[in-house]
Amino acid sequence: MAEKTLNDAFYETLKDVYYAEKQSVKALKKSAKAAQAPELKQAFTKHAEESAVQVERLVQVFESIDKAARAKTCEAMQGLTAEMEEDIGDFAGTEAADDVLIGCAQAIEHYEIARYGLLKTWAAKLGYGEAEALLAETLEEEKKTDALLTQIAEGQGAAKTDGEGVASGNDDAPRTTPKSKRKAGA
Numbered sequence: 001m002a003e004k005t006l007n008d009a010f011y012e013t014l015k016d017v018y019y020a021e022k023q024s025v026k027a028l029k030k031s032a033k034a035a036q037a038p039e040l041k042q043a044f045t046k047h048a049e050e051s052a053v054q055v056e057r058l059v060q061v062f063e064s065i066d067k068a069a070r071a072k073t074c075e076a077m078q079g080l081t082a083e084m085e086e087d088i089g090d091f092a093g094t095e096a097a098d099d100v101l102i103g104c105a106q107a108i109e110h111y112e113i114a115r116y117g118l119l120k121t122w123a124a125k126l127g128y129g130e131a132e133a134l135l136a137e138t139l140e141e142e143k144k145t146d147a148l149l150t151q152i153a154e155g156q157g158a159a160k161t162d163g164e165g166v167a168s169g170n171d172d173a174p175r176t177t178p179k180s181k182r183k184a185g186a
Contacts, residue, residue: 006122006125006126007126009122010065010119010122010123010126010128011065011067012072013115013118013119013122014058014061014062014065014067014119015070015071015072016072016074016115017058017074017112017115017116017119018055018058018062018069018070018071018072019071019072019073019074019077020074020076020077020111020112020115021051021054021055021058021112022055022071023074023077023078023081024051024077024108024112025048025051025052025055026081027080027081027084027104027105027108028044028045028047028048028051028105029044029045029048030084030085030088031044031084031088031101031104031105032044032045032048034088034092034097034101035097035098035101036097036098037098037152039152039155040098040101040102040152043145043148043149043152044101044105047145050141050145054138054141057134057137057138058134058138060130060134061119061123061130061131061134061135064128064130064131064134065128065131076111077108077111080104080107080108080111081108083104083107084101084104084105084107084108087100087101087103087104088101099153102149102152102153103153105149106146106149106150109142109145109146109149110146112142113139113142113143113146116135116138116139116142117139119131119135120132120135120136120139123135
């Protein structure tokens with residue numbers, strides 16, 4: 001058996017990410033349905049569309065290295081999406097639901113950021129200029145999505161209460177409800 005090379009590792013990891021990105025599209029659609037805040041629903045919907053484009057971009061990466069676009073089961077993504085589905089069920093309709101969804105989505109984003117960063121670095125080492133550029137584009141999109149999710153999370157967490165209508169945490173913080181949590185007529 002021939003010794004494995006970085007090129008082999010690149011191709012195997014690319015197949016793994018291809019599977020993971022396809023699963024991410026499905027997870028984002030489920031998250032969009034489960035999200036309560038309109039801003040979060042919109043963020044998940046937009047990133048699901050962006051992720052579908054990322055799947056197409058991965059096909060271009062495969063083509064650029066003259067390999068067939070094939071998926072290899074990504075156990076990490078299976079675990080992350082299974083945890084997300086469990087949390088959707090456990091926290092559905094609760095005050096914490098959106099925060100939990102954001103946490104699950106960020107776990108997926110962080111995995112993807114790590115993998116795309118690795119693949120981009122390897123593409124550069126292997127002299128795959130086109131693949132490197134395509135992977136860099138996706139990496140930046142994943143980072144922007146992660147930053148947006150953090151922004152949304154911080155906005156939603158600003159006025160959590162202790163269940164008695166009293167704001168938790170900083171006593172000097174304003175006691176207002178974020179726009180995403182306001183009910184019509186409230």
